[in-house]
Amino acid sequence: MIRYLTAGESHGPQLTAIIEGIPAGLKISEETINVDLARRQGGYGRGGRMLIEKDEVRILSGVRWGESIGSPVTLSVTNRDWVNWQEKMSPQEQYRDDSIRVTRARPGHADLPGAMKYNHRDVRNILERSSARETAVRVAVGSVARSFLDEFGITVSGFVVELGGIRAEKNGISSERLREQASRSELATYDAEAEQRMKAFIDAAREAGDTVGGVVEIVVSGVPVGLGSHVQWDRKLDARLAMAVMSIQAIKGVEIGLGFESARRPGSQVHDEIYFDSSRLAGGGATGFFRNTNNAGGLEGGITNGEEIVVRAAMKPIPTLYKPLKSVDMLTKEPFEATVERSDVCAVPAAAVVAESVVAVEIANALLEKFGGDSLAEVRRNYDGYLEYLRSF
Numbered sequence: 290m291i292r293y294l295t296a297g298e299s300h301g302p303q304l305t306a307i308i309e310g311i312p313a314g315l316k317i318s319e320e321t322i323n324v325d326l327a328r329r330q331g332g333y334g335r336g337g338r339m340l341i342e343k344d345e346v347r348i349l350s351g352v353r354w355g356e357s358i359g360s361p362v363t364l365s366v367t368n369r370d371w372v373n374w375q376e377k378m379s380p381q382e383q384y385r386d387d388s389i390r391v392t393r394a395r396p397g398h399a400d401l402p403g404a405m406k407y408n409h410r411d412v413r414n415i416l417e418r419s420s421a422r423e424t425a426v427r428v429a430v431g432s433v434a435r436s437f438l439d440e441f442g443i444t445v446s447g448f449v450v451e452l453g454g455i456r457a458e459k460n461g462i463s464s465e466r467l468r469e470q471a472s473r474s475e476l477a478t479y480d481a482e483a484e485q486r487m488k489a490f491i492d493a494a495r496e497a498g499d500t501v502g503g504v505v506e507i508v509v510s511g512v513p514v515g516l517g518s519h520v521q522w523d524r525k526l527d528a529r530l531a532m533a534v535m536s537i538q539a540i541k542g543v544e545i546g547l548g549f550e551s552a553r554r555p556g557s558q559v560h561d562e563i564y565f566d567s568s569r570l571a572g573g574g575a576t577g578f579f580r581n582t583n584n585a586g587g588l589e590g591g592i593t594n595g596e597e598i599v600v601r602a603a604m605k606p607i608p609t610l611y612k613p614l615k616s617v618d619m620l621t622k623e624p625f626e627a628t629v630e631r632s633d634v635c636a637v638p639a640a641a642v643v644a645e646s647v648v649a650v651e652i653a654n655a656l657l658e659k660f661g662g663d664s665l666a667e668v669r670r671n672y673d674g675y676l677e678y679l680r681s682f
């Protein structure tokens with residue numbers, strides 16, 4: 290079972306994660322993690338902060354000579370912007386300066402409920418941690434989970450499928466080609482024509498001082514039948530995926546497979562009919578059972594059914610706008626219009642990478658729960674034994 294915690298403020302010295310439960314013998318490298326960190330930083334529509342940061346991970350424990358040793362893995366990502374905030378974010382009392390308190394709570398942020406809950410008169414004590422800067426180190430954690438999944442031929446891909454009401458069309462293209470096209474896109478989408486219109490939408494929002502949200506889709510390929518369980522609410526893999534994805538800043542909706550659309554259709558147009566073809570087994574497939582549709586998004590009863598897992602998430606528009614929103618000063622109770630120095634206009638492509646990462650952690654966890662072992666070799670033995678059994682089912 291993988292557990293992890295993150296720590297760190299947006300303008301503090303660094304973000305840190307400690308991951309517990311990575312089996313021994315897994316190849317983990319800073320270079321591999323950095324590829325995912327760079328992917329998260331990219332994407333059309335981001336603001337000035339991304340010009341300052343160049344995220345690179347440091348592995349501080351749990352890895353020796355390129356492989357996990359079974360002890361907790363500590364990862365850290367430096368905040369380059371911290372040099373500009375050393376005194377304002379200092380842990381030392383001598384730097385206290387009440388004149389720089391932030392007392393104007395921004396709508397759509399954790400600012401006001403957080404300040405009220407934690408008895409703060411300075412919103413900075415809330416916003417520093419509620420910021421999505423934290424997702425940098427979550428992506429580093431996800432990257433380790435991905436390396437683990439790679440060992441079992443499981444891939445996790447994220448796409449922007451809708452932005453500003455513009456939908457990306459798959460047009461019958463194979464999953465592999467979709468991934469390839471998305472990897473070349475500034476918006477992590479696979480539809481070049483839709484991408485142009487999406488970019489124009491972002492440009493128009495920026496001009497208008499407004500912001501943009503969208504929908505991301507995460508596809509997990511190569512998952513065996515039988516991860517997750519129907520027997521208890523907190524073992525259902527669909528529930529765990531929903532929680533993980535919903536925990537990402539600004540995500541307001543999660544659906545699996547057809548999701549909300551399934552509520553609009555009759556049952557005959559929703560459920561994926563079951564077929565069997567023994568030649569699939571002869572051809573090296575894991576099982577002879579198959580479906581011609583995947584409206585369930587790879588999950589039935591909280592258990593993987595061997596089809597691709599498909600999770601979609603709705604991201605609200607970035608809450609800090611150049612076009613001011615009304616709010617009230619926490620101390621004076623006077624109304625004001627929230628102003629902003631810098632902010633993203635759109636971070637949907639970044640959210641796709643973050644969602645990939647949190648999904649990867651949940652899938653890795655479900656795999657470890659079923660095939661658990663303290664070393665990669667042990668997990669693999671358990672996995673191979675199960676696959677062997679499945680072929681005879």
Ligand SMILES: Cc1cc2nc3c(=O)[nH]c(=O)nc-3n(C[C@H](O)[C@H](O)[C@H](O)COP(=O)(O)O)c2cc1C
Pocket residue numbers: 336397398399419420421424537538539540605607608609631632633634636639640643
């Ligand atoms: C990758 C990413 C980047 C974000 N960038 C910004 C930003 O620049 N400005 C902003 O106001 N919110 C940004 N957000 C959203 C806020 O962090 C989020 O809306 C806020 O913390 C409130 O949390 P909630 O929307 O989950 O309720 C970003 C979110 C993500 C996932």
Ligand SMILES: C=C(O[C@@H]1CC(C(=O)O)=C[C@@H](OP(=O)(O)O)[C@H]1O)C(=O)O
Pocket residue numbers: 299336337338339342419420421422424425538631632633
């Ligand atoms: C730093 C990141 O995203 C930040 C998330 C964020 C927020 O309020 O969530 C606000 C912005 O930070 P700042 O206020 O420093 O400009 C974004 O840049 C990042 O993704 O690495």
